[in-house]
Amino acid sequence: MSSDTSSEAQQKLIDLAAEFYDQMDSGEIPEMSIPTRTKSNIVFDEDEDVWVYGERESTRSANSIRGARKLLKAIYTIEFLDNQLEEDRSSTLRELYYLSESWDSNEAQFNDQDESNQLIEDLEIVSEVTREDFHMRPEESGATVMGPLRLREQTRRGEREIHCQEDVGEGGYQIPNNPDTIEFLECDADFVLAVETGGMRDRLVENGFDEEHNALVVHLKGQPARATRRLTRRLHDELGLPVTVFTDGDPWSYRIYGSVAYGSIKSAHLSEYLATPEAQFIGVQPEDIVEYDLPTDPLSDSDINALESELEDPRYQTDYWEEQIELQLDIGKKSEQQALASHGLDFVTETYLPERLSDMGVL
Amino acid sequence: MSSDTSSEAQQKLIDLAAEFYDQMDSGEIPEMSIPTRTKSNIVFDEDEDVWVYGERESTRSANSIRGARKLLKAIYTIEFLDNQLEEDRSSTLRELYYLSESWDSNEAQFNDQDESNQLIEDLEIVSEVTREDFHMRPEESGATVMGPLRLREQTRRGEREIHCQEDVGEGGYQIPNNPDTIEFLECDADFVLAVETGGMRDRLVENGFDEEHNALVVHLKGQPARATRRLTRRLHDELGLPVTVFTDGDPWSYRIYGSVAYGSIKSAHLSEYLATPEAQFIGVQPEDIVEYDLPTDPLSDSDINALESELEDPRYQTDYWEEQIELQLDIGKKSEQQALASHGLDFVTETYLPERLSDMGVL
Secondary structure (H helix, E strand, O other): OOOHHHHHHHHHHHHHHHHHHHHHHOOOOOEEEEEOOOHHHEEEEOOOOEEEEOOOEEEEEOOOHHHHHHHHHHHHHHHHHHHHHHOOOOEEHHHHHHHHHHOOOHHHOOOOHHHHHHHHHHHHHHHOOOHHHHOEEOOOOOOEEEOOEEEEEEEEOEEEEEEOOOOOOOOOEEOOOOHHHEEEEEEOOOEEEEEOOHHHHHHHHHOOHHHHOOEEEEEOOOOOOHHHHHHHHHHHHHHOOOEEEEOOEOHHHHHHHHHHHOOOOOOHHHHHHHOOOOOEEEEOOHHHHHHOOOOOEEOOHHHHHHHHHHHOOHHHOOHHHHHHHHHHHHHOEEEOHHHHHHHOOOHHHHHHHHHHHHHOOOO | OOOHHHHHHHHHHHHHHHHHHHHHHOOOOOEEEEEOOOHHHEEEEOOOOEEEEOOOEEEEEOOOHHHHHHHHHHHHHHHHHHHHHHOOOOEEHHHHHHHHHHOOOHHHOOOOHHHHHHHHHHHHHHHOOOHHHHOEEOOOOOOEEEOOEEEEEEEEOEEEEEEOOOOOOOOOEEOOOOHHHEEEEEEOOOEEEEEOOHHHHHHHHHOOHHHHOOEEEEEOOOOOOHHHHHHHHHHHHHHOOOEEEEOOEOHHHHHHHHHHHHOOOOOHHHHHHHOOOOOEEEEOOHHHHHHOOOOOEEOOHHHHHHHHHHHOOHHHOOHHHHHHHHHHHHHOEEEOHHHHHHHOOOHHHHHHHHHHHHHOOOO
């Protein structure tokens, strides 16, 4: 699988090393500029509806021992990544950190994992290659998919063709760490339904919601992994599927929706790759808590603070979110997805979701 | 799938209800006795090497309003479970809690989820039917399997035959909530390797360890779910596979090994069903930290306390564990699985695991 993406990623890494070489060759002190990755240098791009970095940059320069050491570590890491791509291997961020202990220069060893994680982020930004294309794997993999989709996954043991209903058990298809190894072959789905909790995902599968409504049920497993967000984006872009997000009705779950739709501050350089700004929120909406008379818990102080900070967040400054969040602060209550079971186990699939999806113009 | 197990579970539930009926019919106040589920009533069964309940019992009797309400809730829950089995449905513990809001008696509604969880545990113990056989699903599903095993999963959409190397992507086969729906068809594996972290699981799969050594790589995902422990037990019992457990080298990870091998206090009534007392610990052993000169972190105070409490735990009162734990307290250090990468990405599969497995008599 020494694919085009691999060679391109390798080339960009080598270009970066060549730049240091040229700087030294012409008598300059080598340096590398990257956008400052602090909260104050993240701006919401209103046109694209995603988070991006602002214009402030910081420079890693070899004009101090500290800076020189950072560049040395970058160069060792570039060499490691170049070899990794050459040999079609991959590794985790944690392995990179430990592996640096085997490097021949003690000065190039990482002091802690934050340092190696940050360097990989630097290299992602400067080279415009994603971590996945460096073949750096996350610690935890993505979640699962169930629905009418046939795909081909390029594994290191060869290609696998898998239909995400017919060829999988009840657990569904496990999304690989790098979903760009997947090619979509055939899709009978009409939309993506991304679901926060395992209990609700299992309910939808048991009730055959994916079959009855041609839905691709993607389990988010709480705050979704990069692999899950990337796959969701690709399902939207390449198959033209509307993406809907179904979570608990509390401020933390609205952030889960936000990370699917708008990206996160931590990965603002990847918003274009990971975020799906067209994703729509199904619920549980504060309005649903009232309308369907759902069992609730009172908002805690930290819930209230989180809701208030969402009101100040440009991502949630729409009429829709302001209305919902203010309603929630007003009623002082939150509900879980599974609270819909108070109207029976089939209420969510026979009544709630069809009504919401039809209101949203998806069904 | 109204299988024999379902009818048996239904019968046991009905027997329980019939007992209440008979008590009332003969003029007795209905009651139900169950083992006290406190730490002081858990004993380690030295013969079976697992935790079991002691002889202390407590009685739920209708001779108080509180007790009568508990029995009322039990009866409503029995009716719900009986219907659920009759219709071949399933539900989560959380759904049961919310669903009680729809019951016609307000007195039968659960006050919080602890109450409904506990009642299901009571019913498991009294009826000797597992939660899985009541078709109660956990919130989170089991982990994944990769290796030379062909199985048949009975899903509600029909049977699925899956080979856990040839028919799955790099993510592996997702263990369903109830692994007793799986039938083992053909197995070329020589042993089970249960792995704590996702990063290490991915390393083993990337390096083809399952292919080269005929290993079934089961991802534990930290503290393993019931489904994962049940599957591991079945792989041992039905296929005669040795089970080995590979975790980080710290007291919390030794507890992960303990829960695979000996069961947990919380599910002591299920040890026979979930625990695999013959499971062997591979490492990372404190001895390995020294021998392989692994990168370490210092033990924190809570690590030290946890190690000391393990020394008092009958499960770890063997020469092996006492030696290892005392060595660890002595060196004051811990290491992660992935620290083995300090000797290169292939060290774990080419050197460490083969050496350990051969020492243990597995390879």
